[in-house]
Amino acid sequence: ETSLLLSFLIILSHFVVEIHGKNKQVEALDNPHKAKYIENSEIxxxxxxxxxIVYDIDAIADSQKGVKENDRIKKLPGQPFVKxxxxxxxxTLDKLSGSAFYYYFVEAHQS
Structure with missing residues (x-):
C-alpha cells in the first residue's frame, strides 16, 4: 500500500513538473515577440x-555545367532504398567573401 501511494505521488509530481515547465517555456519564447509591440521597446x-546585388547569371550557369552528377547522393546514412x-x-554565392549555401534536391520520376 505504501509503495502504491509513493508510486502515485511520483507520477503525479512528474505531470505537475511537465505542465509547469511547459508554461514557463512558452512564456520565455513569447516574451521577445510581445516586447516588440511595447511602445518604448529597444527592439x-x-x-x-x-x-x-547584380550577378552575372551566365557566368554562374556556366560554372555549374556538368556538376550535377558530382552532387548525386547514392544513399543517406540510415536511409532505406529509395526510387x-x-x-x-x-x-558558391560570392567567391571573395567565401559565402555559399548547401542545397538538397530530390528529382521526381513523375510530375
Whole structure:
C-alpha cells in the first residue's frame, strides 16, 4: 500500500513538473515577440533595406555545367532504398567573401 501511494505521488509530481515547465517555456519564447509591440521597446522596428546585388547569371550557369552528377547522393546514412534521385552540394554565392549555401534536391520520376 505504501509503495502504491509513493508510486502515485511520483507520477503525479512528474505531470505537475511537465505542465509547469511547459508554461514557463512558452512564456520565455513569447516574451521577445510581445516586447516588440511595447511602445518604448529597444527592439529595432525599422524597415528592411534591400541591397541591390547584380550577378552575372551566365557566368554562374556556366560554372555549374556538368556538376550535377558530382552532387548525386547514392544513399543517406540510415536511409532505406529509395526510387528517386537525390542531390546535395554547395553553391558558391560570392567567391571573395567565401559565402555559399548547401542545397538538397530530390528529382521526381513523375510530375
Amino acid at each position: 529595432d522596428k525599422s524597415e528592411f533595406e534591400v541591397q541591390e 528517386f534521385s537525390q542531390f546535395g552540394g554547395y553553391v
